[in-house]
Amino acid sequence: MDENDWLAERFEANRPDLRAVAYRMLGSLTEADDAVQEAWLRLSRSDTSDVNNLSAWLTTVVGRVCLDMLRSRRTRREDPLDVYVPDPVVSRADGIEPEQEALLADSVGLALLVVLDTLAPAERLAFVLHDMFAVPFDDIAAIVDRTPTAARQLASRARRRVQGSAPVPEADLSRQRQVVDAFLAASRGGDFDALVAVLDPDVLLRADYGTLPLGVSKRVRGAKAVASQALLFSRFAPFAKPALVNGAAGVVTAPDGRPLAVMAFTVTDGRIVEIDILADPERLRRLDLTFLDD
Structure with a gap:
């Protein structure tokens, strides 16, 4: 197996988790797929010989792509939509499809995504990557071009907004x-x-x-x-x-x-x-x- 085939295989193994990151960041299934595809293009053009943890590297790349997309989205929306419901993940009443399981881990309901959509892009990234995917603040800081302390504060502000606004659903x-x-x-x-x-x-x-x-x-x-x-x-x-x-x-x-x-x-x-x-x-x-x- 040559290096390109090996990278492609590793990327496909990570695709479900990367799509889950992008969906939480963007609230759009189409844009999430676009972000994951952009991550693959960046991977295929990069020298990863000194990358020790490819999964972590890909997660930060997807985070950076999504941050750019969120900032671009805010620039385009000169007149913000009064009501916007994020893309739902819909499945049969008798069970979630296997390919949807990673997307919906941690009970990512539409109510939570609505609240996430009110956060500033950097706050959303810090909260999603740290609180949902355990990405260290040192790595998040590099993406948002802030200090680790500032990245921690971004996540903290976002966490307070989420906890005060997103209702906790019935577990049963x-x-x-x-x-x-x-x-x-x-x-x-x-x-x-x-x-x-x-x-x-x-x-x-x-x-x-x-x-x-x-x-x-x-x-x-x-x-x-x-x-x-x-x-x-x-x-x-x-x-x-x-x-x-x-x-x-x-x-x-x-x-x-x-x-x-x-x-x-x-x-x-x-x-x-x-x-x-x-x-x-x-x-x-x-x-x-x-x-x-x-």
């Missing part, structure tokens, strides 16, 4: 499913009181329609307001198919087999505390929803 998946099923049953039946009962009083709903002319992306807070929204779209409830969305109980709404929306639910203490809806047709087309055909 069967309990999550019971709560989500109760929500759907109440929606189908037009039962406003039952909807309110299954929602946390301060529940937050985010709906990302992209540029869809028939809908407006929105953020709705409060049990009564969210219940009212659910009743407005109750005609679609019969088409909701159970799924796992980022490893948690969710649904895919697909009238006539055509995906209309992916809904992610965050359940805490027996009630729904957050609902994240992706209904952007262009982004839905890029998701792997082939299990709907089964």
Whole structure:
């Protein structure tokens, strides 16, 4: 085996973990794949003869690529999107596909990714690499061009934001499913009181329609307001198919087999505390929803 084949083999062995890093950094499956591909191009052009830990080297390269992409994204978004739901990882209700396991390790729900998207790029990188992948602050400092102490402070600030904003989901998946099923049953039946009962009083709903002319992306807070929204779209409830969305109980709404929306639910203490809806047709087309055909 020549050196190029050996590097390619090692890279493929690391690809799932690298994609997991990029997904947490970017919240986009397409951009995560682009970042991983860029890491391969940099590897293929580099002299790695003095690299003792190729996995760590690749992780820092992906981190640096993602940092550049985040900074570029902020520059492009002169008018920040009012509501943006990150790309969900959707799988069958009966289990996560093997290739998705690395992506979803550490319970990376959409609610957490939404909070990560509010962080400054350097804060996000420091938090993701250190807290989720145990990258030393010395290595992170080199990526963000700061001292290790400054890198530690970046991660600390990000950690406080995450802990104060991202709800902790119910660990029992069967309990999550019971709560989500109760929500759907109440929606189908037009039962406003039952909807309110299954929602946390301060529940937050985010709906990302992209540029869809028939809908407006929105953020709705409060049990009564969210219940009212659910009743407005109750005609679609019969088409909701159970799924796992980022490893948690969710649904895919697909009238006539055509995906209309992916809904992610965050359940805490027996009630729904957050609902994240992706209904952007262009982004839905890029998701792997082939299990709907089964």
